Amino acid sequence: MSMNVFLTKNRGLLLAYDQGLEHGPTDFNEKNVDPAFIMNLAVEGQFSGVIFQKGLAEKYYDGKVPLIVKLNGKTNLVKGEPLARQLCSVKRAAEIGAKAVGYTIFAGSAHESLMLEEFGRIQEEAHRLNMAAITWVYPRGAAIKNDMAPEIVAYAARIGLEVGADAVKIKYPGDVKSFKWAVKSAGKVKVFMSGGPKAASEANFLRQVRGALDAGATGLAVGRNVWQSSDPVRMAHTLRKLVIENSSVKEALRA
Numbered sequence: 001m002s003m004n005v006f007l008t009k010n011r012g013l014l015l016a017y018d019q020g021l022e023h024g025p026t027d028f029n030e031k032n033v034d035p036a037f038i039m040n041l042a043v044e045g046q047f048s049g050v051i052f053q054k055g056l057a058e059k060y061y062d063g064k065v066p067l068i069v070k071l072n073g074k075t076n077l078v079k080g081e082p083l084a085r086q087l088c089s090v091k092r093a094a095e096i097g098a099k100a101v102g103y104t105i106f107a108g109s110a111h112e113s114l115m116l117e118e119f120g121r122i123q124e125e126a127h128r129l130n131m132a133a134i135t136w137v138y139p140r141g142a143a144i145k146n147d148m149a150p151e152i153v154a155y156a157a158r159i160g161l162e163v164g165a166d167a168v169k170i171k172y173p174g175d176v177k178s179f180k181w182a183v184k185s186a187g188k189v190k191v192f193m194s195g196g197p198k199a200a201s202e203a204n205f206l207r208q209v210r211g212a213l214d215a216g217a218t219g220l221a222v223g224r225n226v227w228q229s230s231d232p233v234r235m236a237h238t239l240r241k242l243v244i245e246n247s248s249v250k251e252a253l254r255a
C-alpha cells in the first residue's frame, strides 16, 4: 500500500504524540500537554502526518493533516518483558479518518510472537481498506543488550520488510554507514528515523537526521525534539527544510 499521502518529494516528516500513553504526562509541559496544541503544531509546522492514539484522534483530530492512528500501546508502569496489544481496530481508525495505522513490535521480547501475529492481521485489514501499515520496530527486553547496535537496528528494519509493513520506524544507530545497511535491509519499505528523547544540542540532533537521510531514510517521525523545543514551530520548519527540501544542517538552521 502506498505511503504517498504522507510524502512530498518522496520524503515525509511525521509528528509523533503517543507519549502520553507510553510515558505519561511527565514528558509534557503546560502547553504541550494539550493535544489541541499539538494538532495546531502539526498544521503550522506543515507536518506530513500526525500520530495519535484513538482517544486523542477522536477528540482532537481536525482533518487538516493526514492522520496515523497508533493501534497498540502500553504504559511504562508495567515492568518485565514488553508487550503492547491492539487497542483500536483498523476499521475504527478508518472511521476517524486515518490514512495509515501504526503498530509497535517489541522485537526480542518474550512476547514478540503475539505482536508479530497481531501486526500480520492488522496489515491485511489495513490494506483491504486502502490504508498503509506502519510499524515501529523496537528491539527490547532482557534478550536485547544494545538496541542501538548496528546489526540490531538493521534486524529491526528487516523485520519491517518481512512482516509486510509499508514503512518502518527505527532508531538511528549513530552513524551513516550502519543506517545505510539498515535501509538496504528494509528493501522497498520506507524507513523513518525515530526521534528519541530531547537531544542536549539541537545541532547534534539535526546532524543525526541529516545522517539518516544521507543513508537513504524517507524521513523522520519525531515528537519530543519538536514539541519540547522552546520554539516548536521554528524547529518544525528547520526539520522540514532538512527532510523535505534536503538542505544541509547549516542551511536549515539559517532558515
Ligand code: FBP
Pocket (backbone or CB within 6 Å): 016, 017, 018, 019, 022, 136, 194, 195, 196, 197, 221, 222, 223, 224, 225
Ligand atoms: P519521540 O520522537 O518523542 O521519541 O517519539 C517517537 C516515539 O516512537 C513515539 O512514537 C513513542 O511514544 C516513543 O518514541 C517511544 O519512546 P520509548 O523509546 O521511550 O519507548
